[in-house]
């Protein structure tokens with residue numbers, strides 16, 4: 001499904017009702033579609049079709065022309081779906097929602113709220129004070145509400161709408177700022193400090209200690225102890 005269709009469906013469901021989606025899909029992209037044809041294709045009465053079309057018409061989403069049927073003497077209406085208007089309206093509604101959400105977010109983050117433990121009411125500080133921090137319905141003491149989850153969900157909604165508004169199809173005039181290629185990062189390779197191999201550490205440490213030990217005459221103690229491998233250390237210790 002194209003993004004274009006997604007937008008139209010979302011819009012129509014919201015402002016005209018789910019039942020109208022099928023009708024819109026039928027006439028979208030065409031011009032002057034007879035309401036009788038629509039009724040026939042959707043297998044509903046002309047009155048039902050008109051009811052749906054009026055819902056669209058009240059939002060200026062369809063235009064019509066009428067022609068007199070010469071044989072029958074009545075007017076037949078031919079309808080055209082206004083795609084451009086649909087997009088404008090979609091944008092308008094999204095932006096309005098965004099504005100409301102931002103206001104809500106502001107009042108949630110800046111204010112404190114008090115709720116009845118039984119769920120009767122939720123009041124801001126000012127109103128809670130008016131009621132002496134008691135539920136106006138049941139009289140229970142109001143509890144300060146932790147609205148952090150509420151805030152998170154509002155923020156999520158805002159993010160979603162911003163994403164919807166940034167889709168290329170909708171924001172035609174805007175060009176997406178492309179991220180500058182960051183190719184110079186590999187310089188970080190200096191960073192990987194690998195754990196020094198055990199051998200190296202053992203070698204380094206002893207060098208410091210041995211420096212003092214080396215001063216010790218190695219040959220003298222050798223006499224007492226026949227083992228030739230470890231004599232150096234013991235000799236140094238003796239001194």
Ligand SMILES: [Zn+2]
Pocket residue numbers: 116117118119120121135136137138139140
């Ligand atoms: Zn209550």
